[in-house]
Amino acid sequence: MPCSHAVRLHDLSTPALVVDAGMLEHNLATMAAALPGDRCRPHVKAHKTTALARRQREVGHPGFTCATPREALGLAATGLGDDLLIANEVVDPERLAALAGLDNARITIAVDSEATIAAAAAAGLREVVVDVMVGLPRCGCLPGDAGRLADLARSSGLEVRGVMGYEGHVTVIEDTAKRAEETERSMTELLRAYADVGGDIVSAGATATYALNSWATEIQAGSYALMDTTFERLGTPFGRALFVWATVVSVLPGWTVADCGLKSLGMDHGDPTIDDAQVLLCSDEHVTFVPDPDHAVDVGDKMRVWPAHIDPTVAYHEQMHLAVGNEIVETWPVDLRGW
Amino acid sequence: MPCSHAVRLHDLSTPALVVDAGMLEHNLATMAAALPGDRCRPHVKAHKTTALARRQREVGHPGFTCATPREALGLAATGLGDDLLIANEVVDPERLAALAGLDNARITIAVDSEATIAAAAAAGLREVVVDVMVGLPRCGCLPGDAGRLADLARSSGLEVRGVMGYEGHVTVIEDTAKRAEETERSMTELLRAYADVGGDIVSAGATATYALNSWATEIQAGSYALMDTTFERLGTPFGRALFVWATVVSVLPGWTVADCGLKSLGMDHGDPTIDDAQVLLCSDEHVTFVPDPDHAVDVGDKMRVWPAHIDPTVAYHEQMHLAVGNEIVETWPVDLRGW
Numbered sequence: 001m002p003c004s005h006a007v008r009l010h011d012l013s014t015p016a017l018v019v020d021a022g023m024l025e026h027n028l029a030t031m032a033a034a035l036p037g038d039r040c041r042p043h044v045k046a047h048k049t050t051a052l053a054r055r056q057r058e059v060g061h062p063g064f065t066c067a068t069p070r071e072a073l074g075l076a077a078t079g080l081g082d083d084l085l086i087a088n089e090v091v092d093p094e095r096l097a098a099l100a101g102l103d104n105a106r107i108t109i110a111v112d113s114e115a116t117i118a119a120a121a122a123a124g125l126r127e128v129v130v131d132v133m134v135g136l137p138r139c140g141c142l143p144g145d146a147g148r149l150a151d152l153a154r155s156s157g158l159e160v161r162g163v164m165g166y167e168g169h170v171t172v173i174e175d176t177a178k179r180a181e182e183t184e185r186s187m188t189e190l191l192r193a194y195a196d197v198g199g200d201i202v203s204a205g206a207t208a209t210y211a212l213n214s215w216a217t218e219i220q221a222g223s224y225a226l227m228d229t230t231f232e233r234l235g236t237p238f239g240r241a242l243f244v245w246a247t248v249v250s251v252l253p254g255w256t257v258a259d260c261g262l263k264s265l266g267m268d269h270g271d272p273t274i275d276d277a278q279v280l281l282c283s284d285e286h287v288t289f290v291p292d293p294d295h296a297v298d299v300g301d302k303m304r305v306w307p308a309h310i311d312p313t314v315a316y317h318e319q320m321h322l323a324v325g326n327e328i329v330e331t332w333p334v335d336l337r338g339w
Numbered sequence: 340m341p342c343s344h345a346v347r348l349h350d351l352s353t354p355a356l357v358v359d360a361g362m363l364e365h366n367l368a369t370m371a372a373a374l375p376g377d378r379c380r381p382h383v384k385a386h387k388t389t390a391l392a393r394r395q396r397e398v399g400h401p402g403f404t405c406a407t408p409r410e411a412l413g414l415a416a417t418g419l420g421d422d423l424l425i426a427n428e429v430v431d432p433e434r435l436a437a438l439a440g441l442d443n444a445r446i447t448i449a450v451d452s453e454a455t456i457a458a459a460a461a462a463g464l465r466e467v468v469v470d471v472m473v474g475l476p477r478c479g480c481l482p483g484d485a486g487r488l489a490d491l492a493r494s495s496g497l498e499v500r501g502v503m504g505y506e507g508h509v510t511v512i513e514d515t516a517k518r519a520e521e522t523e524r525s526m527t528e529l530l531r532a533y534a535d536v537g538g539d540i541v542s543a544g545a546t547a548t549y550a551l552n553s554w555a556t557e558i559q560a561g562s563y564a565l566m567d568t569t570f571e572r573l574g575t576p577f578g579r580a581l582f583v584w585a586t587v588v589s590v591l592p593g594w595t596v597a598d599c600g601l602k603s604l605g606m607d608h609g610d611p612t613i614d615d616a617q618v619l620l621c622s623d624e625h626v627t628f629v630p631d632p633d634h635a636v637d638v639g640d641k642m643r644v645w646p647a648h649i650d651p652t653v654a655y656h657e658q659m660h661l662a663v664g665n666e667i668v669e670t671w672p673v674d675l676r677g678w
Contacts, residue, residue: 089588138620252472252480257477259428283477284650286478
């Protein structure tokens with residue numbers, strides 16, 4: 001919602017999620033230029049915020065990727081349901097029925113087994129893609145099994161729109177040439193499955209491979225909008241647009257402490273980063289760090305803490321604030337949290 | 340709230356936080372017997388749930404420890420505000436004013452600097468403890484500075500109730516004798532500060548030291564109520580009472596996947612644990628694991644996932660379900676989340 005009165009960055013209570021509006025727009029425009037329209041299907045799991053998804057549609061992407069039923073239901077409720085792909089296996093009958101009951105959204109869901117096909121058909125869903133395991137040890141059928149599952153889905157009354165396969169294992173490869181090579185290997189597997197499945201869609205990819213994956217018809221990129229310190233190392237043109245705004249609460253001779261910790265930061269990729277400082281440790285509500293000698297701070301000073309992984313960071317917060325310089329211009333509810 | 344109709348564990352949508360009611364009661368009774376009444380000041384940061392705090396009061400503990408203003412405001416709003424210690428430094432004027440404005444709660448807040456004392460006094464708070472750094476690199480003044488800060492607080496119109504010092508660095512020491520030795524070293528520092536500060540309270544401790552710390556007048560234990568796989572290694576009499584209930588969504592020849600990942604588990608202490616299985620990796624909404632050969636599971640099966648650290652796990656969830664065997668007897672909102 002637009003703010004009714006001017007709020008400044010330094011007035012925010014902390015910890016708070018803040019988005020640099022200029023960097024966000026740069027990231028969105030860069031992706032929209034590289035993969036316009038339906039060639040990018042932005043993944044909302046990375047930001048869980050319908051207001052940000054609306055910006056992604058405004059720059060040209062008509063469809064979205066979701067990880068959870070609630071993400072899809074939330075997008076549909078705000079008129080963003082034109083073409084939603086739940087790129088995940090769901091067998092919960094109530095949640096599937098809620099998706100099937102939407103009259104203002106097109107829902108396509110991933111299936112990778114007889115059980116997930118049966119669950120989708122029983123709930124009254126109409127469209128699926130066959131999820132194929134292309135290297136990441138997670139969901140997805142073996143490539144050689146995709147054709148059989150597509151036949152089973154069709155004989156169960158489902159329309160099969162194509163295949164998806166997430167080459168997530170390559171996103172940790174920092175060397176671009178090696179990442180490209182592994183992406184090709186994964187997509188060869190996916191196209192082998194696609195030959196047996198048919199349909200219009202070959203959905204794959206990520207921020208880490210958006211410029212390398214020329215085999216997929218659409219790229220499920222999520223992190224590119226907000227980015228984090230981990231994805232930044234991959235050398236994409238996207239910049240860090242999201243930080244946790246924190247307040248210094250304690251200064252000792254050997255270290256300094258700010259009010260941002262394990263409950264405001266996803267920690268699976270390790271500690272956050274602070275400019276001009278070394279992070280020592282995080283605890284529930286604190287980050288302890290050592291400022292560089294010429295960058296000491298005082299109690300009450302506010303500062304940026306850069307998360308290592310945005311997805312589980314955003315999921316802790318109720319809202320994110322959009323900043324232009326030092327002014328907060330909008331506050332967006334993180335309204336797609338939960339399942 | 341009590342459930343209006345019988346809900347079974349296997350009917351819950353997943354991922355879901357579930358508390359084993361019998362183990363919770365065992366843990367609460369064990370602590371209440373060891374440290375009755377005000378000798379334990381349960382830390383609500385570990386569970387962020389007023390309904391659970393109410394059970395802690397029912398077994399005899401009149402006061403609570405909080406990490407955030409919202410935790411204290413929430414406890415006060417439900418009549419649990421008799422004696423709330425915010426064991427953390429806060430300089431946010433609005434939040435401090437909200438605490439000072441409570442007319443149904445006794446609020447004591449930690450201070451460790453001139454700035455935190457000034458902020459508390461300016462907001463109209465009345466009572467403080469001096470927070471002393473006793474080994475953990477986080478907040479707290481140096482022990483030799485505590486007396487000066489107590490004098491400053493008193494001359495600022497604040498009542499100084501005593502000292503606190505969190506020996507959090509010892510909670511990682513698995514050897515009990517060494518943990519006891521380090522606890523004594525920390526408490527020697529705290530008592531040195533206390534001699535300069537005065538008051539009635541020496542607040543310290545944790546689940547890891549509740550039976551070792553004989554110097555504190557009250558122990559700020561939090562994890563004991565729900566526990567996790569990390570604290571279990573310390574050999575306390577408390578048992579794991581909280582798990583994330585998950586559904587198997589994909590089974591491949593080499594691994595199995597359930598719907599519980601980085602957004603339903605605090606990951607700072609590493610991967611969760613699954614009985615009769617080896618966890619391979621977690622991603623945003625999934626845990627990939629290898630079941631033991633005689634414990635294979637099928638798509639749709641439900642299972643327990645044991646978090647490595649409860650505090651940041653609970654903070655992801657909107658509610659926790661209290662289970663007696665396979666029946667859900669109550670559902671408690673996790674109503675103290677946020678700041």
